[in-house]
Amino acid sequence: MKNNYFSEKYWKDPTIANKILREIFLLSKKIKKSINIMEVCGTHTMAIAASGIRDILPNNVNLISGPGCPVCVTSAGDIDRIISLSDISGDKLIITTFGDMLKVPGSGRKSLSEAKVNGADVRVVYSPMDAVKIARDNPSKEVVFVGVGFETTAPLIALTVMESVNININNFSVTPLFKLVPPALRFLLDSKIAKIDAFLLPGHVSAVIGYEPYDFLVKEYNMPGTIAGFEPLDILRGVELLLRQIESGRPGLDVEYSRAVKKEGNKVALSVMKKVYGTYDAQWRAIGPIKNSGYTLSGTYEKYDAFKKFAIKERKVEEPAGCLCGKVLLGLVKPNACHHFAKGCTPQTPIGPCMVSSEGACAAWYKYGLKR
Amino acid sequence: MLYDKILLACGSGGRLTSEIIKEVFLKNFSNKILKELEDSAVLDFGSTKLAFTTDSYVVNPLFFPGGDIGKIAVCGTVNDLSVKGARPYAISCAFIIEEGFPLTDLKKIVVSMKKAANEAGVLIVTGDTKVVERGKADGVFINTSGVGIIEKKVEISQSKIRPGDVVILSGELAAHGVSVLNARNNLGINGDIKSDCAPLNGLISQFLKKYEVKSIRDITRGGLGMILNEAASACKFSIEIEEDLLPISDPVKNACLMLGIDPIYAANEGKIAVFASEKNAQEILKLMKNHRYGKRAAIVGRVLSEKKSKVYLKTSIGARRILTMPEGEQLPRIC
Numbered sequence: 001m002k003n004n005y006f007s008e009k010y011w012k013d014p015t016i017a018n019k020i021l022r023e024i025f026l027l028s029k030k031i032k033k034s035i036n037i038m039e040v041c042g043t044h045t046m047a048i049a050a051s052g053i054r055d056i057l058p059n060n061v062n063l064i065s066g067p068g069c070p071v072c073v074t075s076a077g078d079i080d081r082i083i084s085l086s087d088i089s090g091d092k093l094i095i096t097t098f099g100d101m102l103k104v105p106g107s108g109r110k111s112l113s114e115a116k117v118n119g120a121d122v123r124v125v126y127s128p129m130d131a132v133k134i135a136r137d138n139p140s141k142e143v144v145f146v147g148v149g150f151e152t153t154a155p156l157i158a159l160t161v162m163e164s165v166n167i168n169i170n171n172f173s174v175t176p177l178f179k180l181v182p183p184a185l186r187f188l189l190d191s192k193i194a195k196i197d198a199f200l201l202p203g204h205v206s207a208v209i210g211y212e213p214y215d216f217l218v219k220e221y222n223m224p225g226t227i228a229g230f231e232p233l234d235i236l237r238g239v240e241l242l243l244r245q246i247e248s249g250r251p252g253l254d255v256e257y258s259r260a261v262k263k264e265g266n267k268v269a270l271s272v273m274k275k276v277y278g279t280y281d282a283q284w285r286a287i288g289p290i291k292n293s294g295y296t297l298s299g300t301y302e303k304y305d306a307f308k309k310f311a312i313k314e315r316k317v318e319e320p321a322g323c324l325c326g327k328v329l330l331g332l333v334k335p336n337a338c339h340h341f342a343k344g345c346t347p348q349t350p351i352g353p354c355m356v357s358s359e360g361a362c363a364a365w366y367k368y369g370l371k372r
Numbered sequence: 373m374l375y376d377k378i379l380l381a382c383g384s385g386g387r388l389t390s391e392i393i394k395e396v397f398l399k400n401f402s403n404k405i406l407k408e409l410e411d412s413a414v415l416d417f418g419s420t421k422l423a424f425t426t427d428s429y430v431v432n433p434l435f436f437p438g439g440d441i442g443k444i445a446v447c448g449t450v451n452d453l454s455v456k457g458a459r460p461y462a463i464s465c466a467f468i469i470e471e472g473f474p475l476t477d478l479k480k481i482v483v484s485m486k487k488a489a490n491e492a493g494v495l496i497v498t499g500d501t502k503v504v505e506r507g508k509a510d511g512v513f514i515n516t517s518g519v520g521i522i523e524k525k526v527e528i529s530q531s532k533i534r535p536g537d538v539v540i541l542s543g544e545l546a547a548h549g550v551s552v553l554n555a556r557n558n559l560g561i562n563g564d565i566k567s568d569c570a571p572l573n574g575l576i577s578q579f580l581k582k583y584e585v586k587s588i589r590d591i592t593r594g595g596l597g598m599i600l601n602e603a604a605s606a607c608k609f610s611i612e613i614e615e616d617l618l619p620i621s622d623p624v625k626n627a628c629l630m631l632g633i634d635p636i637y638a639a640n641e642g643k644i645a646v647f648a649s650e651k652n653a654q655e656i657l658k659l660m661k662n663h664r665y666g667k668r669a670a671i672v673g674r675v676l677s678e679k680k681s682k683v684y685l686k687t688s689i690g691a692r693r694i695l696t697m698p699e700g701e702q703l704p705r706i707c
Contacts, residue, residue, distance in 0.1 A: 008625065008626075008629075012616075012688035012689060013688075014688060014689055014690050017688075017689035017690065018690070049693070050687070050693070051687045051688070051689055051691060052685075052687045052689075052691025052692055052693040053689070053691060055691050055692070055693070056689070056690065056691045113379070117377050117379065118377075125557075126557050126559055126631075130557075232687070232688060232689045233689075236689070346699070347699040348379070348381055348387070348388055348699050349375070358632050366696070367696055367699075368693050368694060368696070369693060369694025369696055370693070
């Protein structure tokens with residue numbers, strides 16, 4: 001039978017999974033010591049939990065979640081800035097957002113969802129272009145799109161901003177809180193706070209940025225990396241490739257997800273981002289500012305920056321008391337180590353963002369009842 | 373409860389709905405019949421047994437591929453009666469209409485209700501009409517209640533589920549949830565995804581005449597994940613289903629992947645889960661597959677002897693994880 005690499009079934013095939021698993025067990029036996037593989041993508045975190053991969057891996061191979069969930073890495077101060085938009089919402093301002101952001105609590109545990117219950121005009125959209133449509137249909141109101149995300153989301157929103165320039169929509173703006181993956185990896189390696197032996201690199205982000213931005217991992221840090229897709233076999237194969245690099249003592253950069261990722265990335269997306277954004281020292285939750293780790297609107301597009309338009313200043317806000325989201329993001333603790341986990345903090349009554357976002361590590365552990 | 377105002381999630385059929393029912397309604401209304409918390413109440417008059425149910429319909433948009441609010445309002449109540457083994461006899465319909473609502477739309481909805489009622493063989497025998505000011509309702513809300521007659525020997529209850537029983541699913545999951553989401557937000561997802569909205573009394577009566585079943589559940593909001601958790605907690609045993617056995621059409625599966633929605637928790641309006649002994653299950657499955665609303669029926673799991681009331685999912689690659697109760701409405705993700 002011909003393998004259909006584009007059929008979802010192929011990437012879940014239990015026979016192939018078992019073959020890869022046998023290899024993983026052999027390699028892990030040879031390596032002996034405990035290996036920490038960090039996945040830096042929330043979609044990986046979810047896929048790993050949903051397919052139950054952790055439970056079938058050898059005991060000395062640990063998958064730990066890193067700062068890969070866009071909502072979770074948004075600093076508590078930035079979340080407060082977004083929620084503070086609801087104070088001027090209602091008759092004059094419409095807040096549009098992806099669903100993920102709705103329930104994320106700010107420092108006072110107030111969320112956009114709660115602001116909506118209390119009368120703010122908050123609308124969930126599925127595409128940032130829908131927000132522009134809302135702006136066009138409501139010319140007497142301001143419409144803000146909550147822009148949060150990595151290199152995957154950023155190009156789409158850059159296009160949206162360009163489109164609103166084209167069609168002359170001036171009552172539309174964006175909270176430009178985009179974050180970049182490679183600077184976060186460098187921060188993790190420089191700070192040495194978590195023991196990381198290899199990175200399972202994000203498939204979709206890499207489809208946008210290509211391979212090159214990861215070159216420093218091997219060159220400067222001798223750090224094994226594999227760009228992997230999101231089906232169970234992608235992830236298993238990614239783990240196998242990483243263990244092979246570790247076992248051979250030759251760290252490299254493997255691309256398991258070659259059916260979607262090209263060396264040069266997505267040229268259109270890259271050029272759009274270059275046009276609309278400039279880098280800045282983004283604030284990361286529980287980490288603080290990381291040099292040149294974010295994209296913000298720049299040049300002629302700066303006037304679409306909602307924070308500037310409505311004079312919402314940067315804020316420094318303490319993490320919620322006892323919340324371990326920061327440590328979870330850095331791979332220092334597993335979600336169930338937090339004493340709020342599944343008690344005061346659930347997806348409906350979250351204390352920290354990792355429990356709310358559908359890509360958050362705490363949400364994955366809660367939803368899929370993980371123990372390990 | 374950790375909130376002081378009603379959240380949308382309180383009505384989404386997940387954990388928060390259960391919480392409101394327990395903490396607010398059951399606390400005040402509790403009685404022997406209500407506390408069963410199944411799709412219909414069973415009223416036993418000695419010589420006659422009746423199933424009685426009610427449901428309000430508040431779907432947005434009112435018209436979507438595969439159905440409309442009127443069709444759901446009839447089918448939903450017919451199905452709630454049928455899964456208790458009742459023959460639907462009569463239903464009521466009460467309309468709450470927003471001022472300014474187009475008459476042609478109302479007529480369309482009513483014609484759709486008539487068609488569904490005809491197909492189900494049930495009479496609409498009483499009703500009510502209220503109109504509220506513009507802005508006080510979302511177009512139209514419909515409530516239907518229904519009564520059905522249960523044959524004396526038929527006794528269907530989740531508490532009868534035992535280890536070794538199998539779970540039969542009557543067809544492909546999540547079509548309704550995805551179809552409505554697609555229509556509501558103009559997502560433009562192609563692939564002819566239509567709501568599965570249908571009256572299932574014909575399908576159910578076909579196998580119920582011949583074979584004993586332990587329980588039948590109408591899988592609506594909260595999806596299969598919700599009703600399996602309810603069944604596990606009612607019968608006290610754990611249940612295991614297999615990911616690879618779950619029938620889901622390719623377009624629906626792809627749409628769910630794209631939106632970050634789990635089809636196991638997505639809404640259906642024409643699907644049931646049947647719990648029956650392994651021996652009867654094969655025969656029931658055959659009968660289902662011969663019916664127009666059960667063509668893609670499949671056995672998807674079984675009841676375990678473990679007394680933990682947990683639900684497990686065996687994943688495609690052979691791992692096993694817990695299938696928890698859904699939390700609230702599913703929100704599409706960022707990337």
